Amino acid sequence: MKLLxxxxxxxxxxxxxxxxxxxxSQLSYGxxxxxxxxxxxxxxxxxxxxxxxxxxxxxxxxxxIVSFLGCxxxxxxxxxxDMSIPIERIKKIIESSNAYLILSTESFxxxxxxxxxxxxxxxxELEEILTDETEIILENNWxxxxxxxxxxxxxxxxxxxxxxxxxxxxxxxxVDWMISDFPIDKQEVFLNQxxxxxxxxxxxxxxxxxxxxxxxxxxxxxxxxxxxLFNELKYSNINVWTSTPSxxxxxxxxPTFSQEMLPELExxxxxxxxxxxxxxxxxxxxxxxxxxxxxYGPTEATVAVSMIEVTxxxxxxxxxxxxxRCKGDTKLFIVDENGKQLPDGEKGExxxxxxxxxxxxxxEEGLTAKSFFIQEGERAYKxxxxxxxxxxxxxxxxxxxxxxxxxxxxxxxxxxENNIGKSQFVEACVVVPVYRDxxxxxxxxxxxxxxxxxxxxxxxTSAIKKELSAMLPAYMIPRKFSxxxxxxxxxxxxxxxxxxxxxxxx
Numbered sequence: 001m002k003l004l005x006x007x008x009x010x011x012x013x014x015x016x017x018x019x020x021x022x023x024x025s026q027l028s029y030g031x032x033x034x035x036x037x038x039x040x041x042x043x044x045x046x047x048x049x050x051x052x053x054x055x056x057x058x059x060x061x062x063x064x065i066v067s068f069l070g071c072x073x074x075x076x077x078x079x080x081x082d083m084s085i086p087i088e089r090i091k092k093i094i095e096s097s098n099a100y101l102i103l104s105t106e107s108f109x110x111x112x113x114x115x116x117x118x119x120x121x122x123x124x125e126l127e128e129i130l131t132d133e134t135e136i137i138l139e140n141n142w143x144x145x146x147x148x149x150x151x152x153x154x155x156x157x158x159x160x161x162x163x164x165x166x167x168x169x170x171x172x173x174x175v176d177w178m179i180s181d182f183p184i185d186k187q188e189v190f191l192n193q194x195x196x197x198x199x200x201x202x203x204x205x206x207x208x209x210x211x212x213x214x215x216x217x218x219x220x221x222x223x224x225x226x227x228x229l230f231n232e233l234k235y236s237n238i239n240v241w242t243s244t245p246s247x248x249x250x251x252x253x254x255p256t257f258s259q260e261m262l263p264e265l266e267x268x269x270x271x272x273x274x275x276x277x278x279x280x281x282x283x284x285x286x287x288x289x290x291x292x293x294x295x296y297g298p299t300e301a302t303v304a305v306s307m308i309e310v311t312x313x314x315x316x317x318x319x320x321x322x323x324x325r326c327k328g329d330t331k332l333f334i335v336d337e338n339g340k341q342l343p344d345g346e347k348g349e350x351x352x353x354x355x356x357x358x359x360x361x362x363x364e365e366g367l368t369a370k371s372f373f374i375q376e377g378e379r380a381y382k383x384x385x386x387x388x389x390x391x392x393x394x395x396x397x398x399x400x401x402x403x404x405x406x407x408x409x410x411x412x413x414x415x416x417e418n419n420i421g422k423s424q425f426v427e428a429c430v431v432v433p434v435y436r437d438x439x440x441x442x443x444x445x446x447x448x449x450x451x452x453x454x455x456x457x458x459x460x461t462s463a464i465k466k467e468l469s470a471m472l473p474a475y476m477i478p479r480k481f482s483x484x485x486x487x488x489x490x491x492x493x494x495x496x497x498x499x500x501x502x503x504x505x506x
Contacts, residue, residue, distance in 0.1 A: 003168070003175055003210055004072070004142055008033060010212040017187070019209060020062045022217040023232055027062035029212070032069065035130040039070025039103075041138045042129045046101070046119075048076065053097050053151050053163075053362070055079045056196075057090075058105030060217040063123070064196055065205065066130060067103045068150070072168075075141035077148035079163070080196040084220065084491040087112050092160055093153050094118055096363055143168050151362055152199050154299050163362035164199075164299045171206065173356040174302040177327040178207040181307070182293065183267055187212040188239035193247050195220075198492035199299045200272045204242040213240075220491070230254055230261070237264050241290075244272040244493040245279050249428050250486060252279070253448075258286040271295040271304050273494055274396065274414055275321055276421050280310045296323035296396055300371070300381045302356040305330050306394050320418060322393040330354030334388055342388075347397055350387040353380035386412075404433050406440045411476050413443075419471045420445055420478075423464050425452050428487055431478055432501045442479040446500050449483055457483055 007029070010017065015030025043054070054076045056067040064080070071078040079097055081090060083106050091112070093099075102108070102120045110120045121129070143149050149168045153161040179185050190208040192215045194200035208215045216236045222229040230251075241248075241262075248270070251257045259265070268283060268290055275294045283292055297304030308314075308324025315321075326332045333351040334342045342348045357379040360368030371382045386397040398414040405411075413431045420429045427448040433440040447464070454460040461481040468477050482503075488496040 003172055003206060004069075006210045007069070010209075014212060017212060018214045020065055020215045020217065021236075022060055022062070023219055023222055023228070025062050027066070032062075032066060035066045036069035036073055037136050037138055038130055038132055039067060039126075040073035041136045042132075043070065043074035043076065043101070044139060044141065048100055051075060051077070051147060053077045053079050053099050053148070055081055055090075055093065055097070055099045055102040056105070057081045057083065057102055057108060058196075059083045060192065060195065060219045061105055063105035063126065063130070065209075065215070067105060067126070068196075071103075072143040072149055073138070073141070075143060075147075077143060077150055077165075079151045079153065080201075081153075082195040082197040082491055084195065085197060089161060093163070096153075096161065096163055097151065098363070145169055146359070148362075150202075152197065152299055162364060162367060164358050165360060165362050166199075166302055166358055170302045170356045170358060171202070173327075173329060173354070174202070174304070175206050175210055177329070177356075178203070179211060181327065182207075182269070183291065184213075184240050185211050186239075187214075188266075189214045189216050189237050189264070190240045191236075191238050191242055192217040193243040194272075194493050195491055198272075199303050200242065200244065200492070202303050203269060203271060203295075204240065208240075223489075226254065230256065233257075234261050236262070238262055239264050240267045240269065241265055242269045242271075245270050245275045246273055246428075246487065246489055246495050247493045248283065249279055250489070252282050252286070253427070253486065259289055262287070265290050268292040269295060271297065272492070274418070275310070276418060277315045277318060277321060278421055280321065281312075281315050284310075284312055284315075294321050294323060296394070298352075298381070298383050298385070300358045300383075301330075301352045301354075302358070305352055305354070305356060306332065308393065319422075320395065322390075323387075323396045324394060325392065326352075326394070327354075327356075330356060332394060344389045344391075347386055347388045349400060350383045350385045350394075350396075351375075351380055352383060353378045355379075357381045404440055404443075406433070406443060406475065416443070416445075416472065416476055416478065419468060420447070420464065422471070423450075423467045425450050425460060425464050425467075430487055430495045430497060430500055432497055432504060434480075434501075434504050444480040444482060444504050445478040446482050446484055446487065446503075448486055457481075 011029040011033035019029045019032045020027040054071045148165045151163045190204040192204045292310040295304040295307045306324045331353045334348040353375045360372045398412045427450045429447045488499045490496045
């Protein structure tokens with residue numbers, strides 16, 4: 001059954017079932033469907049170009065998902081923009097997308113924008129539309145098939161954001177896979193940790209809505225106040241946990257974060273970053289009744305395309321966890337720099353082909369042509385990620401552009417981080433290159449230390465380096481170690497490498 005039809009059916013059969021909950025508000029399926037109908041009706045009355053995108057601005061509130069559905073029901077894709085995104089970047093998104101309408105679910109500094117080129121429906125007006133009791137006149141213009149469902153803007157190498165177009169078919173392929181291959185098809189509570197402008201949020205949002213689940217959203221205020229966060233989690237009844245590994249690592253710093261706190265938790269879904277064996281092992285120790293799944297996929301292939309369940313047996317036999325096998329309707333190839341497919345065991349670039357691959361970057365024909373192509377009649381995408389296949393399993397080996405050369409030695413930052421993370425003295429770490437005269441001079445490791453008995457930091461550094469010397473050649477061991485209480489995170493829940501690099505350079 002198609003996604004929107006599934007949500008409609010749930011709204012009709014279970015109108016009082018909660019679709020969304022956060023710290024201060026909640027939304028039922030009946031309200032979700034009726035309010036999004038009102039918004040869609042209002043959008044259709046406005047003079048907006050057919051199928052042009054609509055920006056939805058806000059954070060983790062119920063009006064966000066109402067606005068998403070209102071847009072696609074009116075025949076328009078939406079562009080999710082979190083309130084943490086700077087104004088200058090929003091301006092670039094508007095310019096790139098040619099969006100004419102912004103739906104603002106939070107207070108918005110509209111004086112930064114030209115009212116002649118962009119129309120802004122502010123939160124107060126939006127609430128009036130959503131609660132308007134007048135008759136709903138709604139044409140059936142739902143986004144469908146190869147129409148864009150949503151567009152997510154990611155960082156571009158040029159410094160300008162790129163709009164990844166995800167069609168209704170792309171999203172349907174992903175949701176069908178999630179429901180069929182993961183134990184999440186019951187009416188459960190799904191954690192929503194990632195802001196909606198980050199495509200990891202799609203992993204919980206649409207599978208949850210399609211099976212009649214409840215989305216439990218973690219706001220930035222909750223993340224900024226651990227006491228509030230863990231108190232809210234305690235009463236959340238979460239069954240399915242979706243987050244970046246960094247967010248889980250942060251939660252593991254809290255001793256009470258365990259099965260006792262979340263007795264209903266059955267499934268962990270991790271994507272967006274490398275899941276280390278240490279993090280997975282700690283989670284299995286604390287949540288013995290839960291299953292852990294490691295997933296992989298770029299935004300350009302609709303969230304994720306491969307997965308594997310992580311077990312104690314796997315951790316015992318792997319230094320680096322595999323990213324599993326591709327979903328049934330998709331193929332993943334490993335190729336060399338000339339595009340020639342490589343045999344098992346050889347590392348190369350990962351190429352994804354299948355129905356969840358995007359049709360490219362909005363309005364960027366040149367960038368699209370560089371990364372997307374047709375292979376055997378299906379869309380294919382050059383990921384820029386390195387990997388290999390061994391015994392039928394896929395392994396991720398880092399970004400091709402995360403490879404650095406230091407004093408003539410080529411190395412991968414993620415490999416160094418993985419080995420530092422194995423130290424008994426380390427909870428988490430990020431390695432950043434320090435430049436001098438446009439060349440990398442040395443590497444610095446930012447470390448969240450585990451409990452230890454050393455009085456001085458240099459003693460701790462010496463102990464970590466001694467352990468590393470048994471695993472890495474001397475040239476791969478960072479010159480400097482800096483110790484911090486926790487890794488800074490981006491609004492998307494990933495380790496903030498840029499902020500750490502700024503600390504080094506300041």
